[in-house]
Amino acid sequence: MHVKVTTEVRQSLAQVKAGFNEDLFLKLNPPFPSVSLLRFDGCLKGDLVELLLDFKVGKQKWVSEITYDNETPDRFEFIDEGIVLPFPFRFWKHHHILIGNADGCQIVDSIEYKANNKMMTVLLYPLLFLQFVYRKPIYKRVFK
Template sequence: MTPMRLELSCQVNQDFLKVKAGFNESLFAKLSPPFPPVNLVRYDGSETGDMVSMELNFFFFKQKWTSTITDNHTNSKEYYFVDEGVELPFFLKSWKHKHRIIKEGSSTIIRDEIEFKAPFGLLSLLLYPALYIQFAYRKPIYKKVFA
């Protein structure tokens, strides 16, 4: 099965280089949804080779999620970095997330481009709306942080 694709965008009224500078551990903590609660175990940053590791608490059990930053780039119109899962919760077989910060005049578009696979096709379909909600949750946080 080919990976499922999910894309969400949010426009904020801030220069894209300021938004880039704001993509840090503090923002990561603010973006964590209420469920499942997330315990950040490691946060190196968003440069190629950096790692981010967290523990998802599903109350009756916990799952570790570790990603490595496999690519990042900045030019005059865009900054992006890509995280890929190396240790994923049981419900994911693969994860690739491109975080794009795109200059749009005097404002910025923050775009999440995600490819994921579950261990079997039906679970991928079931995960899609849950992941969509998790990432839609970020939009008002982005607007508040980058106001």
């Protein structure tokens, strides 16, 4: 299934790219589940991001690898793919796209995911959509 959320911010592509760091990553996490960042290498191919999700009834690990990055004068993008995923996910691919424009920068979160079964995949959609909509005011505040 596919979730896509786009946010317009006022800072330039270069400023937004520079701000895609560990500090921003921590700010973007929703209140639940609580997240401990165990590793954050960055946003370039080969980098790893490792999380520990605390669901209060148990903890689960999430590890993603940056499998692609590309930069042009008006665009920066990278893809993180889940290599260790928490229940109920079995596939995760998050394409981060930053597009510079005359007014600032457009941030696109484009996620493909699959759960353990089709019904769970569909049921997760509204939760994931809301989780990424939750990021919009954070992006706007950080990149004002």
